Amino acid sequence: MKSKKQNADFLHVGELLLAWYKIHGRDLPFRNTNDPYKIWICEIIFQQTRIEQGLNHYNRFIHRFPDVQTLAQAENDEVLLYWKGLGYYSRALNLHKAALQIVQEFQGKFPENYNDILSLKGVGKYTAAAISSICFGTKLPAVDGNFYRVLSRVFAYDFDISNSKAFSYFSELALRMMPENEAGHFNEAMMDLGSEICRPKNPKCGICPLNKECLAFNLGKIHEFPMKSKKAKATDLELNYYYVECDSKFLIKRRGDDFIWKRLYEFPTEVPAEFKTEIVHHKTILHKLTHKNLTVNIYKVILHKEEIFKNFALENGFMTTDLEESHQKSFPKPLENYLKWIEDAI
Template sequence: MTSKKQNADFLHVGEKLLAWYRTHGRDLPFRNTRDPYKIWICEIIFQQTRISQGLNHYNNFITRFPDVQTLADAESDEVILYWKGLGYYSRAINIHKAAQQIMNDYGGNFPSAYEDILKLRGIGKYTAAAILSICFGAVLPAVDGNFYRVLSRIFADDFDSSSSKAFNYFSELALMMMPKNEPGHFNEAMMDLGSEVCRPRNPKCDECPLQTDCLAYNLGLTTKFPVKSKRTKVSDLELTYYFVEFAGNFLIRQRGDDFIWKKLYEFPNEIRDDFKDNISHQKTVTHQLTHKKLTIHIYKVSPDDEKLFLEFASEGGFTAISLEGSHGKSFPKPLENYLTTI
């Protein structure tokens, strides 16, 4: 059981962090708003994308979809297109569906209750806490990988950060430090500290405002934390695609909601027997996803009969499109890269 004195000491650490943040916090466009829609979009974009890589994408997305209704009313293809370059396209699909939920279930007003926000497609505990603390002043830690790393080092705590109980465990530690009058700024400060100073490798301990309070640093064990026992299991998957082209047009089809690359466009993955004399191997590439290592074989198929080309398109539900026209579609990265070589 933590004593009141210990709680006061931990709160002092949180106040030091806030003082550092007021001087060193990053000047970002979404830091100048408390609009829950914009905070939501920025949190989803930057969950798996560095600020430097995703800032232009955020600005372009918000310019095109400035509010919930604009996003909800858009075609899914356009939403995915504006996500192009960020990867993890399921996030774009989820925010589009969540925007429609907000319009249908909450009259277009972003919900302000934790349970209601968690009902939105693609929003978990971290994102809900970030929105509520930043926009509504709720005393909730937005616990993510940055929090696990910073807190485990400060407390030299070997609790397994890959455990299903890690979110609740580190939330309790964060609450000991969180000044109750500035929960949003505290969460943003933790994000900045974890991203810019308390990095996974080569942490900048000499620049850390919490250096004297950090048990891991004082014990010379900074790189030993956080502890993570579970490793992501990666499976191998082999895919074959056929770039079927006739008179400057090639065939594409949109993927469904299942498996990988949801709603993106792809080439045919099988061909007619009477096309096999027109095949040439183009390239084999590898591509890494979170849980899968892909080996992708791409073949070029150039049928010499327009009728057969159109029949194949009709039978397989494919659309014939020009290279210029394909710029308005979103493809998996390996196929997008292939199109740049044509």
């Protein structure tokens, strides 16, 4: 692997990829800019969201928060609101914290150095490498699942991608493929090839620019790569919520910073014994998180005495809201679906 000839082979594959990208790369709004703020926002949004699904969110977010200063000055609730629909809300909270960090530690100027970028809240090695290569030309591969999949297939490497050394292993390979002064375009090319051509399922090998070099394709073994040991099984978790209503108002409270759904709003999870005569089981919603299968039971409690409703809210730190006002708040997906469901039923 370390011979000159093999290094030239790696570079040849990198050049084929780049040549393909220059003709077939996707025309996306964030491709026409080197503004690190915009590249950062797009990298965070599209980490867990498909481009087609997240593009409107990206445009709206950039329109409302066009620069670091505007984002840093915004209220937490508003940032979460603009994130609504993208899920994984901790990403929005981290963006907000990192914007404040840039203002406080970097005098409001987006850092240019890889390690400084990596020090920002919520920014991992992949995102830091993507920003520093695309915006500042740093020669670093932005290694993610696309790199693992494409490189495993092209070179028929049976390196287990769930191994903790996979990142450094594939980073070293990717560096050998990277043509000089083209780090940003090379990383973007890999993103596009991985999502448009060398997809996890049904790769389009017939039109792939690497099909002549690709060992897995030529050996008829595409589905053996990338190699990955079995995932840990998701565990089951049951949650109970109470939608406590009085005169079209209901109770909510903001979650803390621990466990899932950080800083989002939720309903009470317990109610006093005297409410129990008013309870009906209203809906059960099944929801999957990365490592958990959730069963969310929602019970409806209708209180007719406002005094009891208000006292319970006061003593337990709940705020009151109504369906219309709740649109301005961010809820975990199952509760958001529940609210939509009761709204549609009215």
